[in-house]
Amino acid sequence: MHGNLADETLVVAGRKIGSRLITGTGGAANLEVLERALVASGTTLTTVAMRRIDARTGTGVLDLLRRLGIEVLPNTAGCRTAAEAVLTARLAREALETDLVKLEVVADERTLLPDPIELLDAAEQLVDDGFTVLPYTNDDPVLARKLEQVGCAAVMPLGSPIGTGLGIRNPHNIEMIVADAGVPVVLDAGIGTASEAAQAMELGCDAVLLATAVTRAADPERMAHAMRLAVEAGYAARHAGRIPRRYWAQASSPETDREPPETG
Amino acid sequence: MEDLVVVGGGVIGLSCAWRAAQAGWHVTLRDPAPASGSSWVAGGMLAPVTEAWPGEEGLLELGLSSLELWPGFAEELSAAAGQPAGLHPEGTVVAATGSGDRAELDALATHLARLGRPVERLSGRELRRLEPGLGPDVRGGLSVPGDLSVDNRALLAALRAAAEKAGVAVVERAWAPGETADDAAGTVLICAGAHSASLHPGLAGLVRPVKGEILRLTHRHGAFPVPTRTVRALVDGRPVYLVPRPGGLVVGATQSEHGFDTEPTVGGVRDLLRDAERILPGIAEYTLAEAAAGLRPGSPDNVPVLGRLDGRTLVATGHSRNGILLAPLTARLVVGLLEGGSVPATVDPARFGRTGT
Numbered sequence: 001m002h003g004n005l006a007d008e009t010l011v012v013a014g015r016k017i018g019s020r021l022i023t024g025t026g027g028a029a030n031l032e033v034l035e036r037a038l039v040a041s042g043t044t045l046t047t048v049a050m051r052r053i054d055a056r057t058g059t060g061v062l063d064l065l066r067r068l069g070i071e072v073l074p075n076t077a078g079c080r081t082a083a084e085a086v087l088t089a090r091l092a093r094e095a096l097e098t099d100l101v102k103l104e105v106v107a108d109e110r111t112l113l114p115d116p117i118e119l120l121d122a123a124e125q126l127v128d129d130g131f132t133v134l135p136y137t138n139d140d141p142v143l144a145r146k147l148e149q150v151g152c153a154a155v156m157p158l159g160s161p162i163g164t165g166l167g168i169r170n171p172h173n174i175e176m177i178v179a180d181a182g183v184p185v186v187l188d189a190g191i192g193t194a195s196e197a198a199q200a201m202e203l204g205c206d207a208v209l210l211a212t213a214v215t216r217a218a219d220p221e222r223m224a225h226a227m228r229l230a231v232e233a234g235y236a237a238r239h240a241g242r243i244p245r246r247y248w249a250q251a252s253s254p255e256t257d258r259e260p261p262e263t264g
Numbered sequence: 265m266e267d268l269v270v271v272g273g274g275v276i277g278l279s280c281a282w283r284a285a286q287a288g289w290h291v292t293l294r295d296p297a298p299a300s301g302s303s304w305v306a307g308g309m310l311a312p313v314t315e316a317w318p319g320e321e322g323l324l325e326l327g328l329s330s331l332e333l334w335p336g337f338a339e340e341l342s343a344a345a346g347q348p349a350g351l352h353p354e355g356t357v358v359a360a361t362g363s364g365d366r367a368e369l370d371a372l373a374t375h376l377a378r379l380g381r382p383v384e385r386l387s388g389r390e391l392r393r394l395e396p397g398l399g400p401d402v403r404g405g406l407s408v409p410g411d412l413s414v415d416n417r418a419l420l421a422a423l424r425a426a427a428e429k430a431g432v433a434v435v436e437r438a439w440a441p442g443e444t445a446d447d448a449a450g451t452v453l454i455c456a457g458a459h460s461a462s463l464h465p466g467l468a469g470l471v472r473p474v475k476g477e478i479l480r481l482t483h484r485h486g487a488f489p490v491p492t493r494t495v496r497a498l499v500d501g502r503p504v505y506l507v508p509r510p511g512g513l514v515v516g517a518t519q520s521e522h523g524f525d526t527e528p529t530v531g532g533v534r535d536l537l538r539d540a541e542r543i544l545p546g547i548a549e550y551t552l553a554e555a556a557a558g559l560r561p562g563s564p565d566n567v568p569v570l571g572r573l574d575g576r577t578l579v580a581t582g583h584s585r586n587g588i589l590l591a592p593l594t595a596r597l598v599v600g601l602l603e604g605g606s607v608p609a610t611v612d613p614a615r616f617g618r619t620g621t
Binding site: 029030031032033035051060061063078110163164218219220 | 317318319320364371375469472474500501520521531562563564565566584
């Protein structure tokens with residue numbers, strides 16, 4: 001049974017994504033550290049802020065991703081309005097020849113929380129323009145549903161604000177988003193350590209996107225490896241089916257055997 | 265006397281040219297606009313300890329070695345040039361704002377203690393006794409008296425004066441690869457910063473421009489005095505530094521990769537001012553005298569690319585954020601190379617093993 005796990009590849013808008021751990025590049029001390037972390041993470045898709053780099057002349061990060069054979073997921077970090085995000089996405093498509101975009105429209109610098117009104121507006125425009133839109137969204141099941149309705153290829157709710165490492169503050173909302181979604185759900189932002197990445201997968205997310213948790217760790221390469229294992233473990237656990245929570249203990253080797261309940 | 269062509273007139277090129285001329289080389293320095301690039305806009309921190317980060321221990325060692333050379337280098341340079349080298353011997357404090365910033369500084373302090381370089385942790389009040397201009401948002405930090413700074417513009421002027429007095433011919437014209445190959449005698453030293461990658465096939469992919477925006481503020485009558493020490497800070501996780509200069513401050517720096525773009529942006533200036541004002545509220549009364557952007561020559565591991573590229577070509581670039589700090593050490597290593605010596609493996613371009621050299 002577990003042998004099939006490798007075949008259960010994540011598919012976003014008909015595109016196979018080899019690893020369920022999607023990474024970001026921000027925060028690494030240098031390119032060599034970033035390279036070792038990316039390799040250790042096993043990621044096949046990495047997001048890059050279009051406003052921080054110049055796609056035309058190529059940069060250290062873009063050259064590095066090309067050399068490692070990692071697909072680039074351009075993002076619109078730093079955009080505050082739908083109009084800005086649409087413009088940035090179009091420039092990214094032109095420069096990188098990809099219709100993938102991680103849509104980020106944040107409301108303010110202090111929280112970096114998504115602005116839901118601008119986000120939905122931008123998502124609608126970009127979907128109509130032929131983009132494969134992966135929106136970074138609040139952990140709001142209603143907004144997630146609306147993003148899916150306008151044609152987003154995935155929804156990417158936050159666990160907690162970007163860079164905080166506070167983990168998943170509202171697991172029940174994430175479960176509701178997962179239960180409702182007909183597109184992949186990617187837990188994006190807030191992961192601080194491996195157990196939180198595993199938790200995201202156990203809650204039913206299809207993938208985890210993280211950057212700071214790895215790039216700012218004391219040993220980024222080791223943390224990247226830990227995240228890779230955590231995502232695999234959480235995914236396997238979710239599909240293995242956990243036992244119910246019980247109030248009282250239940251001996252795993254009962255003194256008197258009874259017939260197990262029918263599983264019908 | 266052997267010929268040496270130094271390509272690039274920033275702090276590295278000028279330092280190497282001066283030291284090579286002192287060592288008896290016949291030096292020509294080529295740069296269409298000497299001392300105008302990233303060395304001109306730099307902050308001038310000599311701060312290897314407060315720049316330290318786990319995983320960059322090699323860089324810390326280089327920085328500490330060069331910092332040790334700095335006082336002697338500055339003294340000799342001032343005497344040779346007949347003008348001040350700009351060394352500012354006061355130390356550095358690092359300030360944290362939020363609890364996350366404090367945790368990050370604690371991690372830095374622990375890391376440094378483990379390397380046998382303990383730093384002093386101070387409360388917000390203790391920091392404010394050292395630097396009364398620090399604002400109430402500062403909740404604690406570190407004191408690192410050994411991390412210094414230098415007025416980069418005074419330094420560049422002194423280096424050029426000293427180099428010319430030592431016999432360096434400064435030719436304000438660009439240099440092209442192959443140009444010097446015709447007169448088969450000379451050695452070429454590439455010190456062209458972020459522009460170096462296009463000057464030799466062995467440097468392709470090893471040096472890239474990393475843009476940094478930086479501001480210069482000048483003190484006005486009645487405004488709170490300029491701090492004595494360099495003030496570095498983390499403001500909600502964003503690093504900012506304020507380096508004292510005679511009559512003002514340098515505030516830096518953003519970091520992004522935009523090719524060879526040297527235009528300061530509104531957002532970059534706003535972010536720097538917002539964070540700097542949280543740390544030193546008194547700067548609101550200063551003059552915003554200059555906003556500029558420079559191109560750090562970024563290497564893949566932030567460590568310089570320093571060594572021999574082929575039989576006649578040497579390189580000293582890729583100093584990333586640390587060009588001014590590493591200038592004395594770089595010049596010493598380059599003179600060693602010219603005299604037939606070798607460089608440590610940590611800086612040798614061969615360490616990347618992906619070039620054809």
